[in-house]
Amino acid sequence: SQKIEQNSEALNIQEGKTATLTCNYTNYSPAYLQWYRQDPGRGPVFLLLIRENEKEKRKERLKVTFDTTLKQSLFHITASQPADSATYLCALDMIRTGANNLFFGTGTRLTVIP
Amino acid sequence: DGGITQSPKYLFRKEGQNVTLSCEQNLNHDAMYWYRQDPGQGLRLIYYSQIVNDFQKGDIAEGYSVSREKKESFPLTVTSAQKNPTAFYLCASSSRTQGYTFGSGTRLTVV
Numbered sequence: 314s315q316k317i318e319q320n321s322e323a324l325n326i327q328e329g330k331t332a333t334l335t336c337n338y339t340n341y342s343p344a345y346l347q348w349y350r351q352d353p354g355r356g357p358v359f360l361l362l363i364r365e366n367e368k369e370k371r372k373e374r375l376k377v378t379f380d381t382t383l384k385q386s387l388f389h390i391t392a393s394q395p396a397d398s399a400t401y402l403c404a405l406d407m408i409r410t411g412a413n414n415l416f417f418g419t420g421t422r423l424t425v426i427p
Numbered sequence: 428d429g430g431i432t433q434s435p436k437y438l439f440r441k442e443g444q445n446v447t448l449s450c451e452q453n454l455n456h457d458a459m460y461w462y463r464q465d466p467g468q469g470l471r472l473i474y475y476s477q478i479v480n481d482f483q484k485g486d487i488a489e490g491y492s493v494s495r496e497k498k499e500s501f502p503l504t505v506t507s508a509q510k511n512p513t514a515f516y517l518c519a520s521s522s523r524t525q526g527y528t529f530g531s532g533t534r535l536t537v538v
Contacts, residue, residue, distance in 0.1 A: 317469070347526050354534075356431075356517050357470075359526030402469070413477055414460060414485065415527065417470040 315341045317418035319403055325424045326393055334388040334421045336403030343405040346379055346386050347415065351400045360401075361388075393425045429454045433518050433530035439538045440505065440512060448503045448533045450518035459501040460527070463487060464515040473516075476501055505535065513537050 320335035336346070345364045349357035363370045363379045363386065370377045376389040390397050400422045404415040431452045440446045452459065458477050462470040472485030476495040490509025495501055501520075505512045515534050519527040 322467075349526070354515075354532070356433075356519070356529030356532050357527070359528065362526055412483070413458065414472050414475050416472075417462075419467065419469040 315339070315405065315407070315416050317403055317405065317416065319401075319418040319421045321421060322419070323422045323424065325426060328393060328395060328425050328427050330393055332390040332393050332397070332423055332425070334401050334403075334423065336386040336388065336418055338384050338403075338405055341405065341407075341416075342381065342384075342409065344408050345406050346377075347404045347406075348375075348377060348386075348388050349402040349404060349417075351402055351420065353400075357402055390423075395425045395427050398424050431518055431520055431528055431530035433516075433533050435533060436531065438533055438535045440535060441538060443507045445504055445506050446535065448505070448516055448518075448535070450501045450503065450530060451499055452501075452520045452528070453499060454520055454522075454528060455498070456520035456522050456528070457498070458521045459495070460519045460521070461485075461491070461493065461501070461503045462517045462519065464517060464532075470517065473503065 316339045318337045326332050347362045348360045351357040361377045363377045374391045378387045400420040402420045403418040434449045460475040461473040471487050473491050474493040476482035492504045517532050518530045521527045
């Protein structure tokens, strides 16, 4: 069965530094991978999608990489701000299993310390 | 503004009672999904629907039922057969080329 591991449950960094979150997956080769932000008591919000043939994607202060050999995606937030504090979820498509849905990791809770 | 509306925000269920969670979208998305979120666990798929009048079971469908009579609506019923229903329920919709749009969730508690 599919498995996603996101690096520590919680990550604390100093304001202004770059936060790097890790998403490792096994037993599957996704066609694309997505990252979401979730605040407490709220639904996740879509941030970025990266396809298997893309090595890197950027959006403002966000950068995602996708290494299909390592089965890993890295999510970077540069010049981090306290407002970036949230839980970040990694999700894989399940198209190649015949299912048309996303499989989510448990998330990494990021705290940016002023 | 386009989006997904889930209601109610909080719901209390007595033992043996069926309850229905509402999910409405005005994004004109074909696909809709129901996920359950428990502390320390990822979102787990309950049911999803790609088109009207069609839906598929997800990983944890037992004790739940859905309908998709209209494109805009995808209600979830938590039946008495669901033995541990206390959780945060999230509805989402998507188009083929974009990420999911989630609702703000319904927190269900058994009393």
